[in-house]
Structures are given as C-alpha cells and as structure tokens.
Amino acid sequence: MLKIHRNAWGLVLLSAALQVVIFPLPGFYGLAWVAVAPLLVAILQARSPETLQLQLDGRLEPARLLPASPWQGFVLGYVCGILWFAGTCYWIFDTMHRYGGLPVPAAALALILFCMYVGLYHGMFGLLLALVVGYTPKHAGSGASIRRGLVAVPFLWVTVEFARTRITGFPWELLGYSQTGNFALTRIATLVGVYGLSFEIVLVNSVFASAFLAPKGRRKWLLTAACAVALILQAGRFVAPPTVATDHMALLVQPNIPILEGSMWTREYFQDTLRDLTALSLHPAGEKADQHYDLIVWPESPAPFYTNDPLFRDAVSALARQSRTWVVTGSIGITPMMHGGGENSQIFNSAVVVSSQGEWVGRYDKVHLVPFGEYLPFPKLFAFAGGLTKEVGEFQQGRTHTPLDAAGARWGTFICYESIFPDEVREGPREGAQVLLNISNDGWYGDSGAWKQHLQQTEMRAIENDRWLLAGANTGKTASIDPYGRIVATIPRKMRAALGAPYALISGTTFYTRHGDWFAYLCAIISVGVLLARFVFAGRTA
Numbered sequence: 001m002l003k004i005h006r007n008a009w010g011l012v013l014l015s016a017a018l019q020v021v022i023f024p025l026p027g028f029y030g031l032a033w034v035a036v037a038p039l040l041v042a043i044l045q046a047r048s049p050e051t052l053q054l055q056l057d058g059r060l061e062p063a064r065l066l067p068a069s070p071w072q073g074f075v076l077g078y079v080c081g082i083l084w085f086a087g088t089c090y091w092i093f094d095t096m097h098r099y100g101g102l103p104v105p106a107a108a109l110a111l112i113l114f115c116m117y118v119g120l121y122h123g124m125f126g127l128l129l130a131l132v133v134g135y136t137p138k139h140a141g142s143g144a145s146i147r148r149g150l151v152a153v154p155f156l157w158v159t160v161e162f163a164r165t166r167i168t169g170f171p172w173e174l175l176g177y178s179q180t181g182n183f184a185l186t187r188i189a190t191l192v193g194v195y196g197l198s199f200e201i202v203l204v205n206s207v208f209a210s211a212f213l214a215p216k217g218r219r220k221w222l223l224t225a226a227c228a229v230a231l232i233l234q235a236g237r238f239v240a241p242p243t244v245a246t247d248h249m250a251l252l253v254q255p256n257i258p259i260l261e262g263s264m265w266t267r268e269y270f271q272d273t274l275r276d277l278t279a280l281s282l283h284p285a286g287e288k289a290d291q292h293y294d295l296i297v298w299p300e301s302p303a304p305f306y307t308n309d310p311l312f313r314d315a316v317s318a319l320a321r322q323s324r325t326w327v328v329t330g331s332i333g334i335t336p337m338m339h340g341g342g343e344n345s346q347i348f349n350s351a352v353v354v355s356s357q358g359e360w361v362g363r364y365d366k367v368h369l370v371p372f373g374e375y376l377p378f379p380k381l382f383a384f385a386g387g388l389t390k391e392v393g394e395f396q397q398g399r400t401h402t403p404l405d406a407a408g409a410r411w412g413t414f415i416c417y418e419s420i421f422p423d424e425v426r427e428g429p430r431e432g433a434q435v436l437l438n439i440s441n442d443g444w445y446g447d448s449g450a451w452k453q454h455l456q457q458t459e460m461r462a463i464e465n466d467r468w469l470l471a472g473a474n475t476g477k478t479a480s481i482d483p484y485g486r487i488v489a490t491i492p493r494k495m496r497a498a499l500g501a502p503y504a505l506i507s508g509t510t511f512y513t514r515h516g517d518w519f520a521y522l523c524a525i526i527s528v529g530v531l532l533a534r535f536v537f538a539g540r541t542a
Helices: 006-021 029-035 037-044 070-088 091-099 104-118 120-133 143-168 175-179 185-213 216-238 267-282 310-323 383-389 416-420 450-465 511-515 518-541
Strands: 053-056 059-062 248-254 295-298 326-339 342-354 360-365 404-406 409-415 435-440 469-473 479-481 487-490 497-503
Touching: 006 029, 006 037, 006 070, 029 037, 029 175, 029 185, 029 216, 037 070, 037 120, 037 143, 037 185, 070 104, 070 120, 091 104, 104 120, 104 143, 120 143, 120 518, 143 185, 143 518, 175 185, 175 450, 185 216, 185 450, 185 511, 185 518, 248 267, 248 469, 267 295, 267 310, 267 497, 295 310, 295 435, 295 469, 310 326, 310 342, 326 404, 326 409, 326 435, 342 404, 342 409, 360 404, 409 416, 416 435, 416 450, 435 450, 450 469, 450 479, 450 511, 479 497, 487 497
Parallel strands: 248 295, 295 326, 409 435, 435 469
Antiparallel strands: 053 059, 248 497, 326 342, 342 360, 404 409, 469 479, 479 487
16 A cells, blocks of 8 residues: 655645634635645645556556545545644633633543544545545546546535535534635625635635646646636725615624623622613713614623523613613523423523513524533533533523514524524525624633634625624624625724614525525535546446
8 A cells, every 4th residue: 555645744734724824813814725725736646656657648657646545535634624623723622621611631632532523524525535536556647537636626625514514513614714804706605605605715726736736838827827816816805895874773782791600690790790781781982972772782691691580681671661772682591391290491592682661572592502512412422521511501402593573673693603504594584684683702712713713704694695794792893794794893802892883774685595505505416426427437447
C-alpha cells in the first residue's frame, strides 16, 4: 500500500489554517477563494510514486503523484476537518469548563471528541472525492479522472455541508458564511440559500486547484483566470447596497446579565435586575425622549425569568402598560400538565408576547434545542457531562415556528442557536412573518470570537428571506440588520444599554423562502448520480 506523500500533509495543514482564518475572528474573508484548494490538491496528489510507471498513449513514463485511495482521501479530509473545527469552535472548551462545570481535562476531552465527530464530514468529502476520481494502477491520475473530480467538487462539498446540517444538526460556519458581508454576491442567497454561496466559493477553489495540477503550459492562464474571478467576486464586498427605508422602531434592551449560580439569584438581586431593566426600557440613554417604540424586546438571558413567577409577570405587564408598548421577552416557559393523577410542568426556552395593556397573549417555544446545553442526549451514555445542564435544566422541544403577533405585525421569532438553521428560520416568513426577531444569550461564549460567528450567520437569515432582522442579545451584539444583511444600528457589547432599532415590514417572499434547500437537495442528487456513474464506468473498464 502506497503511503500518503508528505506534501499532502503540508497542504492539509495549510487548508485547515486558511479555513479557520476566513471566519471571525480574525475574518480574512478574501482567503475563502483559495482556502479549500490545498485540500483538493492534497487529495488529488496524495500517493508517492517511487516504484510505479504510468502508461500514457502506449508509452511508459515516470508516474506523477497519484490521487488518494478512498481511505486516504477520508484520512486527509478528516484531519483537515478536526483541525478546522478545533480552530473555529475552540470556544466550546471555555463554555464547558467555565459554565458547564467540567474540569479542564474533561472539557479538553469534550472539545477533542466533538471535533473528531463533526470532522467526519470533511473526511466524508475526501472519501467521496477519491471515489469520484477513482484509482487503477494502469490509469492512475489521468487527466480525465482529475477533471472529473474537480467538476464534482462543488456538488460534493454542498452535499456534505447539507448532511452536516440535517444529520448532525451543527451547520456552524458553512463555507458560504465567509461572504455574508459581500453584499453583491449574497443576492444569490435569496434563490439558493447559503449553500449556493458555498458552491460558488468551492467552484473557484477547484479552478485554483486545477491550475496547480495542470501542465506548465496551461497553468499560467488557469491561474490568471482563477485570480480574476476571485477578485471580481470578492469586489462585491465593496459594493454598497441601496438604503432601505424604515418606518418602525423597536427598543432592544441589552441587559448584560452575568451567568450566575442559582443560589446567587436572591430575591433582592432579582428585583433589582427587574427594576434596572424596566428603567432602561422606559428611559433609554442616548435615545430621543419623545421617541415612540412599536416593541420593547428583552432577550434570552441567564436570569430565572419564569413565566409562572408573579414577580416577573407583574414587572413585565407593568412595563407594557406604563410604556403603552408591546413587549417580547425571553423567559423560561412553564406549561402545567396532568400526569398520573398529579400535576407536573414542562419547561421551555421561550419568547413571550405581552400586549400594551399588559396581557400575556402569545409565546414561542424554542424548537431546536442545544445538545449538552439545553438537553442531554443519551443521558446514560453522557452522564459525565451532566454538569452542562445543571443551570438550564432539561428543556422540552417546541413544536411550531408559527410567527408571533405583536404590535400590528407578524414576527418570525427564533432563539439563539436556531439562527444557524436556514430551512427552519424561513418557516416564519413562509407563514407570513413580516420581520425576523432573534433573541440570544451569547454570554456563554465569553470573550471568544463565537459571538461574531453567530451574528454573521444570523445576518444571512435576513438576506435569504429579504427581511429586516432584529438581533437582541444579552451581552451583545445587539443590532438591527437590513434585508441585505447590513447592520444599520448597534451598541457596544458587554454593557447594559438599549438600542433604538429601525425596521420595516415586508410581505413578499423570496424563492428561497418558498422552496427552501432545493439547491442543496439538487447537489446531493447530482453527487449520487456522479458516484453511480463512476462505479458503472469502473465496472465496464475493469
């Protein structure tokens, strides 16, 4: 069995590093157009050819570096994926250690196991690419097989990203998110979603890889063409979209509530917090004294704001009546239920709507919960990680994405982690939501770059659905985002403040809103077709 050439390992390390830095922080977005190319070259030139000769046109010539076998392709992709997730999701360690109560070795092990799990998808990509290219000693590394693989690359990549979304449920920082701020390029997301951007990025990467693999005579013009396309596409980041008119204003309260042990929430501290948030909502610093707000938003927070707590209910109702404004507040939703002759309660991560008369008129319960954060999957298997849920408890799953009716509008509401699931967020606008609302507690991320990664993905939901999106966060970043994904109003992080957030109501729907992940499904179908055709062809030529 031929070994993987040392150059391939260097290219894998380079690709992993590039895939890390294209996301915030640091966010070198322009490198996305070349970030995957080293991995492609590594897979397509993985085998050492020391003792082989290649038969071409009836002549025996020294063999070039050969494409990876399926197993080698998997290993190369897998290593790249592990390193990418470790460099991008490093914040998981701090979250599990500081807030989940795990000791340092256990938190480090949890991060390693997580990266080994989700890294399987990069490994799957390497495996599929190696299968498409194929390998037989007689025709190893032929130009036709390499070209076939490079043409298939964008379809395979999107298929694997789609699988990560639907199977694992962790589509964090899909490749297309690196271009969220590319206002001209992201227009295609209204048709094909973030997966279309991933496809375009990997397509350009495949051209760069093709240039590297091409004979010297063709390499120069392929490289020139790839650079020109990348520069043109990246230039969309400097194209300012037109100003979007607004006629409504919401007040987004950023409470900056610390994550505390339950025992630290004394009655006095609880009441002081409610009093501060109420005063901030009624008299926001830096805002016009006579400004009317259509909605006041308190985000998801670590505060024990239970919907069945009279102190909390009375404070929010009083705020609504005194301000004569509708209120949406993050809370822990309690639903009583009868079981076995007694009364039990179901607990939800919720957003509650309170009318301007102080009546509690609606509630959204979070549908897509965070594993190991809001519930513990396979409790017996992962009993060692029980500390991760000691603060938040075992939440129940909500059942519907039906928009909330508040302040004369329909609000497509989603909570924190749900913002990374494009097909779920679009359910709100598809059911008539005129504006999107995301409430989150990014305090779990500490001072890492995860808050920026989260905001970047949230911005894409505004683009895909052509909607204004109000992002209310506990520690920040609180922002008003227009339908181009552009932040038009914001306040600094990690301070207790309030933001006057302009927005407008939009009723039309985009092609993506109506049809969802059709493009990702199409890529998956094409990928399956390519693989089947490859096996049929291999069987006939065997």
